[in-house]
Amino acid sequence: MKQSLLFVKTAKDAPKDEQSFNAQILMRAGFIDKLGAGIYTFLPFGLRVLNKINNIVREEINKVGGQEILMPALNPKEVWEKTNRWATFDALFRLKGNDEKEYALGATHEEIVTPLAKKFILSYKDLPFAIYQIQTKFRNEKRAKAGLLRGREFVMKDLYSFHISQEDLDNYYETVKQAYYKIYERLGLSDITYLTYASGGAFSKYSHEFQTVTEMGEDSIYVCDKCKVAVNKEIIAEQSTCPVCGAKDLIEKRAIEVGNIFKLGTKFSNAFEITYQDQNGDMKEIVMGCYGFGPSRVMGTIAEIFHDDKGLLWPEAIAPFKIHLLSLNQNEEAEKVYQTLTAKGIEVLYDDRDLPAGQKFFDADLIGCPYRLVIGKSFVNSQKLELKKRGLNAKEELLTLAEILLKF
Amino acid sequence: MKQSLLFVKTAKDAPKDEQSFNAQILMRAGFIDKLGAGIYTFLPFGLRVLNKINNIVREEINKVGGQEILMPALNPKEVWEKTNRWATFDALFRLKGNDEKEYALGATHEEIVTPLAKKFILSYKDLPFAIYQIQTKFRNEKRAKAGLLRGREFVMKDLYSFHISQEDLDNYYETVKQAYYKIYERLGLSDITYLTYASGGAFSKYSHEFQTVTEMGEDSIYVCDKCKVAVNKEIIAEQSTCPVCGAKDLIEKRAIEVGNIFKLGTKFSNAFEITYQDQNGDMKEIVMGCYGFGPSRVMGTIAEIFHDDKGLLWPEAIAPFKIHLLSLNQNEEAEKVYQTLTAKGIEVLYDDRDLPAGQKFFDADLIGCPYRLVIGKSFVNSQKLELKKRGLNAKEELLTLAEILLKF
Numbered sequence: 001m002k003q004s005l006l007f008v009k010t011a012k013d014a015p016k017d018e019q020s021f022n023a024q025i026l027m028r029a030g031f032i033d034k035l036g037a038g039i040y041t042f043l044p045f046g047l048r049v050l051n052k053i054n055n056i057v058r059e060e061i062n063k064v065g066g067q068e069i070l071m072p073a074l075n076p077k078e079v080w081e082k083t084n085r086w087a088t089f090d091a092l093f094r095l096k097g098n099d100e101k102e103y104a105l106g107a108t109h110e111e112i113v114t115p116l117a118k119k120f121i122l123s124y125k126d127l128p129f130a131i132y133q134i135q136t137k138f139r140n141e142k143r144a145k146a147g148l149l150r151g152r153e154f155v156m157k158d159l160y161s162f163h164i165s166q167e168d169l170d171n172y173y174e175t176v177k178q179a180y181y182k183i184y185e186r187l188g189l190s191d192i193t194y195l196t197y198a199s200g201g202a203f204s205k206y207s208h209e210f211q212t213v214t215e216m217g218e219d220s221i222y223v224c225d226k227c228k229v230a231v232n233k234e235i236i237a238e239q240s241t242c243p244v245c246g247a248k249d250l251i252e253k254r255a256i257e258v259g260n261i262f263k264l265g266t267k268f269s270n271a272f273e274i275t276y277q278d279q280n281g282d283m284k285e286i287v288m289g290c291y292g293f294g295p296s297r298v299m300g301t302i303a304e305i306f307h308d309d310k311g312l313l314w315p316e317a318i319a320p321f322k323i324h325l326l327s328l329n330q331n332e333e334a335e336k337v338y339q340t341l342t343a344k345g346i347e348v349l350y351d352d353r354d355l356p357a358g359q360k361f362f363d364a365d366l367i368g369c370p371y372r373l374v375i376g377k378s379f380v381n382s383q384k385l386e387l388k389k390r391g392l393n394a395k396e397e398l399l400t401l402a403e404i405l406l407k408f
Numbered sequence: 409m410k411q412s413l414l415f416v417k418t419a420k421d422a423p424k425d426e427q428s429f430n431a432q433i434l435m436r437a438g439f440i441d442k443l444g445a446g447i448y449t450f451l452p453f454g455l456r457v458l459n460k461i462n463n464i465v466r467e468e469i470n471k472v473g474g475q476e477i478l479m480p481a482l483n484p485k486e487v488w489e490k491t492n493r494w495a496t497f498d499a500l501f502r503l504k505g506n507d508e509k510e511y512a513l514g515a516t517h518e519e520i521v522t523p524l525a526k527k528f529i530l531s532y533k534d535l536p537f538a539i540y541q542i543q544t545k546f547r548n549e550k551r552a553k554a555g556l557l558r559g560r561e562f563v564m565k566d567l568y569s570f571h572i573s574q575e576d577l578d579n580y581y582e583t584v585k586q587a588y589y590k591i592y593e594r595l596g597l598s599d600i601t602y603l604t605y606a607s608g609g610a611f612s613k614y615s616h617e618f619q620t621v622t623e624m625g626e627d628s629i630y631v632c633d634k635c636k637v638a639v640n641k642e643i644i645a646e647q648s649t650c651p652v653c654g655a656k657d658l659i660e661k662r663a664i665e666v667g668n669i670f671k672l673g674t675k676f677s678n679a680f681e682i683t684y685q686d687q688n689g690d691m692k693e694i695v696m697g698c699y700g701f702g703p704s705r706v707m708g709t710i711a712e713i714f715h716d717d718k719g720l721l722w723p724e725a726i727a728p729f730k731i732h733l734l735s736l737n738q739n740e741e742a743e744k745v746y747q748t749l750t751a752k753g754i755e756v757l758y759d760d761r762d763l764p765a766g767q768k769f770f771d772a773d774l775i776g777c778p779y780r781l782v783i784g785k786s787f788v789n790s791q792k793l794e795l796k797k798r799g800l801n802a803k804e805e806l807l808t809l810a811e812i813l814l815k816f
Binding site: 008009037039042050070071090093105116120126129136140153162 | 413414415416417441443444445447448449450451452454455458473475476477478479480481482483484498499501502503505506507509513520524525527528534537539544546548549550551552560561570
């Protein structure tokens with residue numbers, strides 16, 4: 001992408017109407033724009049990052065058999081009444097249509113996916129299966145001051161699984177847990193993300209959150225570093241030791257919840273009266289699980305964690321571009337380099353703008369692509385470009401284009 | 409994809425609560441599910457088709473310089489008041505948040521994109537540019553009985569362009585018009601899709617719709633077959649001749665609007681007070697265009713048109729799979745064929761279910777993949793599979809796997 005064509009510009013100062021660090025830096029660097037509290041537009045760089053996160057999640061959920069669908073945001077009141085959550089779900093946006101019907105805006109989709117699954121389940125032969133979507137959710141938050149960490153509108157991957165027995169759910173739950181570990185590994189978050197024991201509700205002793213440790217986190221968790229697990233604040237009174245090794249010296253840390261998995265049991269399948277016929281012809285209850293992951297929240301989390309004083313430091317797997325190519329008055333030569341790199345399938349942001357070098361370096365640091373490649377006056381004689389990995393202590397390398405191509 | 413793992417099943421009969429043909433056949437074939445009037449879930453096959461349409465549109469809009477973003481559905485009341493459309497836009501869903509603020513659900517995004525663009529426009533050097541999204545829209549329709557043709561919630565590609573002058577807009581408008589022709593060509597709709605002259609509003613004599621001719625259409629258009637253009641019902645009284653050749657014998661036809669392009673002039677840029685500084689330092693008005701395309705509506709249109717008595721007939725470019733492989737009790741051999749074809753990058757739906765041949769043929773016709781490939785008992789001796797192009801008069805070919813690989 002050529003920067004001269006991009007309609008977005010970076011900003012030197014933090015926006016006045018935004019308190020959260022993640023939204024401030026993402027707005028300054030031109031990744032998002034704020035429309036209202038907890039409501040953001042994804043600009044071209046931001047949408048690229050979001051799509052990369054979505055695709056990592058999609059690939060790992062597909063691997064564990066998730067079948068992707070897309071459910072509506074407009075939910076008829078009746079399905080939310082079936083579970084009594086029309087009255088009790090605080091953060092539900094409610095509205096009335098010109099047809100005089102009432103609707104909720106989907107804040108989660110158990111009320112939609114359960115009757116959908118019901119249409120296709122007759123016998124044990126139809127089970128198990130797992131359905132997911134990557135879709136826009138709405139939550140009627142009283143306050144939304146945490147940028148992408150707590151949106152009134154946000155992107156969510158929600159997976160739901162349907163099983164003939166608790167045992168079958170338990171097995172699949174472990175499979176999805178492993179898929180989540182793989183997702184955080186690919187996002188560069190695994191070292192600081194803890195499987196966190198949380199309240200399990202009526203059908204299980206625990207549910208699990210994935211909590212990424214950072215000073216900026218809204219949550220408190222109690223970490224056992226030996227076992228790489230934690231206990232959340234909600235259950236620490238009753239579970240004050242490590243649930244794995246029993247150690248008593250858990251350490252309190254601040255963290256952001258970046259995923260959660262939950263055994264729903266028969267709560268929703270009973271509410272919607274879905275059952276299946278077993279091998280003996282008897283009607284049995286269906287056991288469900290649900291598995292949430294917020295790609296836009298994870299983008300905010302990564303902005304909170306991966307940055308320095310100058311700007312963002314994107315992990316390679318989700319960076320908007322791999323290389324930021326800066327032309328210092330060498331656009332003719334830089335154009336060739338740009339064409340050569342993109343022809344090889346490398347994602348390059350090419351700063352071809354008529355601006356001082358200082359502004360280009362400032363922007364490259366702020367935007368935070370993993371590699372900065374500078375083509376300056378010395379290129380004419382030496383045929384060498386300056387390659388620098390984004391980060392505090394990386395050294396600049398002088399390389400020919402051929403040498404650069406070998407590296408990527 | 410293996411059909412035995414798919415949670416969706418086809419249905420023999422049309423759903424009782426659905427009047428429109430497109431939704432009936434798409435529901436029977438397992439592409440969509442109905443949640444409410446004008447509100448549908450995209451099931452795995454349906455989402456595959458929708459994504460393919462989205463990608464064709466994305467590629468062609470990127471080629472004409474569109475920069476993809478993602479704007480919110482939750483729109484603060486204030487921006488809709490700026491243009492007076494909070495009061496006048498009938499089909500706007502309005503709701504109140506827990507923060508006591510009022511919101512509209514985005515039915516179109518001029519009110520969001522114009523103030524967004526304003527943040528980045530200072531001088532003529534920042535123009536022109538074009539921004540688009542592929543995003544979920546909401547319209548508070550009193551009645552929604554046309555399936556995917558008129559949704560309360562639907563997918564839309566909306567492109568907005570910003571220019572220094574009417575002339576610059578006029579040129580870009582022609583460029584986008586050509587991109588739309590290319591999109592309909594790739595979708596297999598160009599033979600029956602007419603550039604249709606419509607009312608231009610305050611800033612232009614005409615706007616243009618793209619209308620696809622079919623008996624099932626809600627609209628009446630008046631066609632000049634020589635020029636491959638039409639006039640819509642709204643302006644036929646004042647424009648009763650072909651706008652291109654002047655011919656008087658226009659023919660009335662039923663059609664579905666599958667796109668529209670519109671010169672907005674300065675209506676929205678003035679409402680949001682966006683201007684630019686020209687070469688002489690004078691402040692000038694910005695001229696805008698907007699360009700709509702409904703991927704989910706186009707999916708419904710294609711279902712209305714491309715079908716026979718047995719089921720759907722997907723154009724290859726947007727079919728959920730290229731080949732539907734049916735195993736007639738030959739799953740061991742069929743598995744090898746499936747693996748070989750998918751390893752070559754061919755999209756295959758593999759019917760490995762334990763069902764009678766008749767049910768498999770029924771489903772293959774209903775789902776409507778372009779090619780049906782049958783592996784039956786004769787394969788053991790002859791090593792030949794039966795390949796048949798979906799459609800009325802196509803003959804079956806007996807081919808070895810090697811011969812099939814050469815064809816695809």
